[in-house]
Amino acid sequence: MELKKGFIMRQVAGEYVVVNAGANVDLNGVITLNATAAALWTRLENPATMEELTQTLLAEFEVDEATAAQAAASFVEMLKERDLLA
Amino acid sequence: MTERYQIAELLVDMDTFGRTKAQAQHYRYDADGEADIVVKSNASSLKTEQPHLSDDDCEYISTGSNFYRQLLKFDGMVLHSSAVVVDGYAYLFTAHSGTGKSTHTKLWCKEFADKGAYILNDDKPALRLMDDGVFYAYGTPWSGKATYSPNRKVPLGGVCLLHRGAENKIRPCTAKEAIFFLLTQTSRPIGQMGNDKILTLLDKLLTKVPVWHLECNMEPEAAHVSYNAMSMKERNE
Known part of the structure; x- marks a missing residue:
């Protein structure tokens, strides 16, 4: 899976902010992400499997595998709900 | 022509x-x-x-x-706001239409007439980050209905998200509140480059300029509450 093209994620005043800069989705507002979600977002700018997302979290944060897998799954769930995946 | x-x-x-x-x-x-x-x-x-x-x-x-x-x-952007100048600094009050930002800046003009308070722009002042690293507010021809907006450049002293309330209360705004609000009160660019620029500019704005959250009524006290917190003059002295 991977994100639709046309979003921009930036750190603004310490917050991770996503805006729609031309993606084909109904998102006029802003999404803010925490550090974990931002890492997953960045990874999903290119195609990645659920396993690879879990590995991204294990590499960047001090979490155990079960927690990482859980976080990755719920993040992907959110992306699907908002129709942000390609 | x-x-x-x-x-x-x-x-x-x-x-x-x-x-x-x-x-x-x-x-x-x-x-x-x-x-x-x-x-x-x-x-x-x-x-x-x-x-x-x-x-x-x-x-x-x-x-x-x-x-x-x-x-x-x-390196410039608009902020849908009423900009008032006191003590050589511009203070921008932004709000959704109809909330009463002009009402509030008019109170400033009245209460701080002795400090030479005046309206720089009552609807859409321009903001620019200049080479000296300072954000300035500017008058523009786009200042709402029949409002005089002088062609002046004034250092930006603060931005305030204005909400109506029964009492007058002010506090610093969180970064999240400011990002959500300011992005709705500026003109959102289209495309990758423009969005990239506005986020970069917003990041610098929030780093350099204090942003406040005000709840206020229409009494003169409201102006004193916001001025006492936001005044750069008092802060510098």
Whole structure:
């Protein structure tokens, strides 16, 4: 899976902010992400499997595998709900 | 006829009429050289979309949004706000339409008349980050209905998100609140580059300029509550 093209994620005043800069989705507002979600977002700018997302979290944060897998799954769930995946 | 103006320290060429031309009169500027911004009006297509607006209003809205979109190339942005100047600093009160930002800045003008308080722009001041690393607020021809906006440059002393409340309360704004709110009160660019620029500029703005969250009523006390917290003069002394 991977994100639709046309979003921009930036750190603004310490917050991770996503805006729609031309993606084909109904998102006029802003999404803010925490550090974990931002890492997953960045990874999903290119195609990645659920396993690879879990590995991204294990590499960047001090979490155990079960927690990482859980976080990755719920993040992907959110992306699907908002129709942000390609 | 295309005429030359200086707005927010930029050379601007614009061919306009009516209220837009009248409000731009004191921005007229005779200088040679290439314009930084050539304002393109899209009034006729706006009129097609919004037939209830007058031609004059369409021209005013269209030229303004075109100017502010191009302003981004010069580290500048618009903030839908009322800008009041006291002690040499501009304070911008932003709010959703109808909340009463002009009412609040009028209170400042009355309560701080002895400090020379005046309105810089009552609807859409321009903000620019200049080479000295300072954000400035500028008067522009787009200042709402029949409002005089002087062609001046004033260091930005603070931005305030204004909400109506029974009592007068002010606190620093969180970064999240500020990002959400300010992005709804500026003109959002289209495409990758423009969005990239606005987020970069917003990051610098939030780093350099204090942003406040105000709940206020319409009593004179409201002006004193916001001034006491926001005043850069008191802070510097």
